[in-house]
Amino acid sequence: MHINNSDSNSSLPYREGGGRVSTYSFSVEPFHVDFTGHLFLGVLGNHLLNAAGRHSHNRGWGIDQLNERHYTWVLSRLSIELTEMPAQYEHVEVETWVESVMKLFTERNFLIRNADDGRIYGYARSIWAMIDVETRQPSNLLELKDGDILNYVIPAEEKPCPIAKFGRTVRFSNEPYRAIPTYYSDVDINGHINSVKYIEHILDLFPREQFEHNFIHRFDIAYKTESYLGDILTFFTEEVPEDGCATASTHVEIRKHVGVAEKPAGEVVVQAKVQFKNT
């Protein structure tokens, strides 16, 4: 196991929840809610990524600090499971911590709760790799900074994250459901399509009625490769029954095409699963 239970973290600056857990707060702004008055999942995703960024930064592992060393964090997978989506004007707290560190990946978890009454909206899991900016190759997390990252691990037995890990998506044999071009607003500072924009584009596959009587219970997304400004994205969808669940999941695959999308093939950029539940 690559887990270090030493007490060396006791010298870290303490924040709410202790030296290995950070808590970040935000309010659900009117401009961040959908037509049902609930937070957009993409905006929640953004807040989770911000929480992750600050937690890393405060421990010397932020992207801005790593860039000087020519490394950067790459989000590989994100799974969000909610019993309720925060509503307009609610105050939300996100706890984040690292559950494990392997050679090439680290698992970071999130707890999402109401800051006023403490009720839990849900949890999230994420998997990150560290890559060398020049070579685009993954780096050995255990060798960087003399294994310092292990000081921040909280094993699952100590702080559980009670949602399933990312599950596989099906194979897609059908025709693409939609193809969209990508523009200026889709890309981040690296010129890549923004990870949150994929979430928006995926939810845009569903009609208005889908959101009127349901909420997004679970959303899983795996980032397989980067796409760039100007790429055409094609979206494949498949309804899949979930074991022991009343409602099916929609599995989604996004493939990219440089220029016009002529063939159904194309490199896989993103795989995702969306499960709605009745409100």
Add this chain to the structure above:
Amino acid sequence: MHINNSDSNSSLPYREGGGRVSTYSFSVEPFHVDFTGHLFLGVLGNHLLNAAGRHSHNRGWGIDQLNERHYTWVLSRLSIELTEMPAQYEHVEVETWVESVMKLFTERNFLIRNADDGRIYGYARSIWAMIDVETRQPSNLLELKDGDILNYVIPAEEKPCPIAKFGRTVRFSNEPYRAIPTYYSDVDINGHINSVKYIEHILDLFPREQFEHNFIHRFDIAYKTESYLGDILTFFTEEVPEDGCATASTHVEIRKHVGVAEKPAGEVVVQAKVQFKNT
């Protein structure tokens, strides 16, 4: 003139800048910057609207307070003029105040500056109407709450906003440049296409190269009528030389179509102007 210079505002809770001006701060998050490392204009627009919302709320004129009285604010025009766009990790302060109140409209201004060194990024002007939610008719601002709104006015002689007011756009005679469908992520809590989403869609009309060597010096947008989830938006563009300016403006008109956009006609939803300058 509908301006009240009385000293009755001295009993208001004081915030930075005095009782009629509020200052709101934000940081330029990594997930809010474009590929040049500068804040997305749409995100800046969001921050301005948030500042406006809080300034109104703290004076008893917030949307949540007005909804109880069946009124709501509607943004009619927004003009942003910048000498520089805030960059990633910079700390920004937005000052906002009301310059004038007329029967059916109020003018609200913004100053945008760096919180650390005080340098001014630019200014913004906006025009708002108050409508009755049931009848959709504009309300008389001077009659609501016994003319209380006049207590918050700072006339231009006292606090100038040194950018031009919104100027007209040209007539568009050409074919539409682009047509796009609207989806779940485009709409706000009222089911209308979000005012900031129009800004994104307009900037998405420009190719990558436009942003590589230029920044958005000035952006004007007039909201003429609402569009809804499922409407098709068509975009008309025209290059227009600006008097005394080296660079032309791009004038944009957005029209809406219910269902498929067959005709170039269609109700005008938005008119806008974008002026880039060399960086």
